[in-house]
Amino acid sequence: MRIEQLTCAIGAELVGVRLGDAVRDDALFAEIKAALLKHKVLFLRDQQLERADHVAFARRFGELEDHPVAGSHPDHPGLVQIYKTPDHPNDRYENAWHTDATWRAAPPMGAVLHCVECPPVGGDTMWANMALAYENLPQHVKEQIADLRASHSIQASFGAVMPIEKRLALKAQYPDAEHPVVRTHPETGEKVLFVNGFTTHFVNYHTPARVRFGQDGNPGAGQLLQYLISQAYIPEYQVRWRWQPGSVAIWDNRSTQHYAVMDYPPCHRKMERAGIIGDVPY
Template structure:
C-alpha cells in the first residue's frame, strides 16, 4: 500500500474489501469539503482589487472568467494589457466572447506575452505558429480528449495558449480546464512529502504514437527527446505550488520502482478529474480563450460525433519549470 491512500493497483475494490479497514483517502472528503483558493492565501470569496479597464465575470470558483469591454483586434492600451495579465494569474483561463479575430490579430495578441512557439507535431495553419484543430466530419476525429499540459515534453513548456473558435458543432465540443494549484493543495500531507522534491520524465511519444506513423514518430522523437521536470512546480509569478504531471506526456517518476511510480502517477493524474477543481466552457464561434499553461491542464471533449469543430491556437513560449 502506498501512502497515497489508494492501493498500489489504483482506485478500486476487491471481494475482500469489506473485511478490512478502509484506507484513509488522500483528499479529505468529509462533507465534500475542498480547499479552493485562487491564489496563495486566498479564500474562494476574496477579490484582488477592482478591474477598471475591462469587465471580469467569474464563471468558476478558482479558475475561469469572461472578459468583456475589450476589442482584441485593436491595439491594447497598456492598462488593458496589465489587467488582462492580472486576471490571467488570478483566474488562470480567460474567455473573450464575440471577438471574431483573424489569424494575424490572434498572433499579435499572443505576442504581447512573448515569442510564439512552433509545433511540428501538429497541423499548422497559414503560419507555423498557428496550430489548426479541424475535427469531425470525414476527417480526423478528436485526439485532445485527454487531460494534458501543452508541450510539457519540451525543456521549456509553453507559458500559455490562445485558442479561437472558428466553427462550433451544433452540440458538444466543450473544453474543460483543471486548476492544478488547487489539485496540489488538496493532496494529503503524506503525498505532498513524497512529491515535493521529486522529478518526472515527460515524453512526447506516448501522446502522439496513435496519430503518427513509425517513421515520423521516430524522427520527431529525435527532435524532442524525453525531458525531466519537477513533479511540483512553483509558478514563477504567483509563487504557488502546482502539480505538474499529466496523463499525455508524463511517463515515470525518477528514482522509483516502476510499480510504485505507476501507482503514484495514477493517483496524481486523477486529481484533474475532481469537478471542484474544474471549469467547463461552452464555446460560441468567435470566442477566444487564453489560459495559463503553468497552472492548468485541459481536456477538449470529443462528444460531437460527425459534426465539425474548427479552432486555431497559438502558444506562447515559456521557461523551464522549477
Template sequence: MSVTSVTSAGPRTVLREARIPGDGMYEGRRTLRRLPKGWEERPYELFEVVPQARTIGAEIRGADLSRPLPPALREELNRALLEWKVLFFRGAHLTSDQQRDFAGNWGALETNPLLAAGSSDDVVRFDKGDGAVPTYENVWHTDVTFRERPALGAVLQLREVPPFGGDTMWADMAAAYDNLPREVKERVDGALAVHDFIPGFARFYGPERLLPHQDLLPPVEHPVVRTHPETGRRMLFVNASFTTRITGVDRDESDRLLRFLFQQAHVPEYQVRWRWQPGDVAFWDNRATQHYAVGDYGSERRVAERVAIEGDRPF
C-alpha cells in the same frame, strides 16, 4: 463507543468491516483557494470580470482584442490571467493575424511540427469532423510538457462550432496540489518526472511520422510540483499525455503514484467548462492548468485555431 445495529438475527454491537480500495479520491470538503496566500486583490478598471467557477475561469467583457493592447490593459489582463488562470472572450472574431498579435503581447510564439498549421507555422489548426484524424485532445493534459520550456500559455479561437457538444474544460492544478494528502505531498515535493512526446502521439501516428522528431525532442525532466514564476504558487505538473515516470522510483510504484496524481484533474471542484460560440477566444495559463476538449460531437465539424506562447523552464 460501539455502534448498535439491528438485523433479523437481533441487535449487533459491532459495525461490519467496510473496506474500499486505497489510493482513491473520496468525498469531503476540499480547499478551494483561488489566489496565492498574501496576494493583494485589486479591482479591475478597464474591463468587467465575470467568474465562471470558484477558483478558475472568468469571462472578460469590455476588452477589445482586435487592437494593439495599451500597456495598462495588458497589465490588467495579465493580472486577471494569474488570478483566474483561464480567460474567456465571447464573440471576439479575431483574424489569425489579430490572434497572433494578441498572444505576442506575452512573448515569442512557438511552433509545433506535430500538429497541422493554419495560416502560418505558429498557428495550429484543429479541423475535426467526419473523416478527421481521431482526436488527441480529449484527455486531461498540459501542452508540450515534453519540451524543456513548455508553453507559457495559449490563445484558442473557435472558428466553427458543432450544433451540440465540443466544450472545453480546464482544471486548476494549484487547487489539485493544495488538496493532495499530506503523505503524498511529502513524496512528490522535490521529485522529478520524465516527460516525452511519444506516448501522447503514438496512439494516433505511426513510427514513420514520429521518428524524424525523436532526436529533436528527447525526454526531459520537470518537477512533479512546479512553482509559478509570477505568483509563487505550488502546482501539480504531471499529465497523462506526456509524463512517463517519476525519476528514481520503482516502475510499479511510479505508475501507481502517477495514476493517483493524474486523477486530480478529474475533480469537478477544480474545473471550469466553456460552451463555445463561433468567434469565442480562450486564453489560458499553461503553467497552472490542464485542459480537456470534450469529443462528444460525433461527425459534426469543429474548427479551432490555437497560438501558443513560449515559456520558461519549470522549477
C-alpha cells in the same frame, strides 16, 4: 472591461472588451494579464478576431511556437490550426487531461484559442486548477513528491500512431523531457502539481528511502503517478466552457490542465491556437 468569475476554483469571463484593442493598449493588456494570473483561464465571446490580431495579442505575452505534428496557418507562423471534420473519421480522437507540450524542455507559458466553427451542441473544453490540486493534497503526499521528477514524452502520445521510423525520428527531435513533479509558478510563486497525460514515469523514485521491495517501485510508483494525474479529474477544480463561433479562451499553461470533450461527431470543430513559448520549470 468587466470580469465575471465563473467558478470558485478557476476561470473568469471578460465582458465589454476586444482583444484587438489590447494589442495597442498597454493598460488594457496589463489588466488582462493580471486577471489571467488570478483566474488562470479567461474567456471572451463575440470577438470576430482577425488572425493578425490573434497572433499580435498572443505575442504580447511572448514569442510563439509551432507544433511539430499539428499544422500552422501558412501566413501566420505559430497559429496552429486544430481542425476536426467528418471527412476524416480516424481523426476523431481529442485528448486526455493534459498541459500543453510538457514533452518540451520549456513547455508553453500559455495559449490563446479562437473558435472558428463549432457544433451547435457539444465540443466543450474543460480546464482544471493544478495549483489548487497541489494545495489540497494530503501533507504526507506533498512530502513524498517534494523532490520527485518525471519524464514527459511526445513519442508515447502524438508518436504512438506513427510508423516506428517516424516515431523514433520524432523522439530524436524531441527527446523525453524531465520536469519536477511540483513546479513553482515563475510569476505568482504558487506550487503547482505538474504531471499530466504526457507524463510516463518518475525518473528518481527508486531510492532506498522509497523502495524496500520490488512492489514498492513497481507498481507503487505507477500507482502514485496515476493518483497525481487523476487530481485533474476532480470537478471542484474545474471550469467547463461552451464554445460559440468567435469565442476565445486564454489560459496559463503553467498552472492548469485542459480537456477537449469529444462528444460531437459527425460535426465540424475548427479552432486556431497561438501557443506562447515558456520557460524551463523549476
